[in-house]
Amino acid sequence: MTFLQVTDIYKRIETSDVLNGVSFSQNKTQNIAIAGETGSGKSTLLKSIAGLSQPDQGNIYFEGTRVEGPAEKLIPGHAGIAYLSQHYELLNNYRVEELLSYANELPEEEANKLFDICEISHLLKRRTDKLSGGEKQRIAMARLLISSPRLLLLDEPFSNLDLIHKNTLKKVIKDIQEHLGTSCIICSHDPFDTLSWADEIIVLKNGKIAQQGTPQEIYKHPTNEYVAGLFGSYNLIPADNAGIFGKFILAGSNLLIRPESFKIVGAETNNAIKGIVKKVSFEGSLHDLTITIPGTTITAKTIDNHYKEGDIVYLTLSAGDVWYL
Numbered sequence: 001m002t003f004l005q006v007t008d009i010y011k012r013i014e015t016s017d018v019l020n021g022v023s024f025s026q027n028k029t030q031n032i033a034i035a036g037e038t039g040s041g042k043s044t045l046l047k048s049i050a051g052l053s054q055p056d057q058g059n060i061y062f063e064g065t066r067v068e069g070p071a072e073k074l075i076p077g078h079a080g081i082a083y084l085s086q087h088y089e090l091l092n093n094y095r096v097e098e099l100l101s102y103a104n105e106l107p108e109e110e111a112n113k114l115f116d117i118c119e120i121s122h123l124l125k126r127r128t129d130k131l132s133g134g135e136k137q138r139i140a141m142a143r144l145l146i147s148s149p150r151l152l153l154l155d156e157p158f159s160n161l162d163l164i165h166k167n168t169l170k171k172v173i174k175d176i177q178e179h180l181g182t183s184c185i186i187c188s189h190d191p192f193d194t195l196s197w198a199d200e201i202i203v204l205k206n207g208k209i210a211q212q213g214t215p216q217e218i219y220k221h222p223t224n225e226y227v228a229g230l231f232g233s234y235n236l237i238p239a240d241n242a243g244i245f246g247k248f249i250l251a252g253s254n255l256l257i258r259p260e261s262f263k264i265v266g267a268e269t270n271n272a273i274k275g276i277v278k279k280v281s282f283e284g285s286l287h288d289l290t291i292t293i294p295g296t297t298i299t300a301k302t303i304d305n306h307y308k309e310g311d312i313v314y315l316t317l318s319a320g321d322v323w324y325l
């Protein structure tokens, strides 16, 4: 039996086709990330899976049982699926332990384990109005996990979190999966939150799946510029300008090359492309170099910090680093 099966979901809101025939499946151990620009339908898809948005057409089956929408049930939602909205709210003026105790039916030991996993044990005596955004979010998540869902849907969980809280949340999500056996689907528009975590990424555009694949496939072999752009910067060399790349020419195809794919070598070698550094930008662990090469300008990334404007450089590429669009 498939863990989650989403088949041909359509949803029209007012005059927009928000979901336009979305189908995919998830197995129990698979981490799925749903990516897409703002308004592409990510939240609506998650809510449909949770039974909180009524699809106009199509079916969702969770562990073999059809997920009914809010129009079909008195109390919306589906047993075993928990959805954490990006706009979750915690009741004000409660102590965290009070808030959690209302939902809690777990034996003390299990509840304490859950609070440890969510890294909120030290917050239990705190009042809910004296918490940071990241802390509130982990408490909201713990509250949902008390009901021992088998599938947790997280809607933009990393937005509005600083790097420290983001990393805590990433560890918490990993521990939830490892220690509680809960499967997850995360929707996020930030590639850095999805590429390292997901087994499979589903990219939505205008309510349709633009591409579905492993993070490596999506990053290295995007089907179009929309997908390429969602997952990082890229160079697009138009087909009529691709001659400079010699052996990599494929008639009529543009070349898509990620900036980190260029190797910068000190001296002219076979097949190296000569360029002049026009700009150097410090990006933390890497430097972005804007380099003029015959007929165009490209961006390359390097860890070397000695390049400066006006330097002559030589660029090489491997066959696996070029993608044809």
Ligand SMILES: Nc1ncnc2c1ncn2[C@@H]1O[C@H](COP(=O)(O)OP(=O)(O)OP(=O)(O)O)[C@@H](O)[C@H]1O
Binding pocket: 013, 014, 016, 018, 036, 037, 038, 039, 040, 041, 042, 043, 044, 045, 189
């Ligand atoms: N209740 C609603 N009434 C009107 N339009 C809606 C409603 N809910 C969603 N939409 C529209 O449907 C489209 C998809 O919305 P959705 O929230 O699913 O996208 P999203 O990809 O999650 O966006 P974001 O990343 O900004 O949260 C948007 O254009 C949105 O304006």
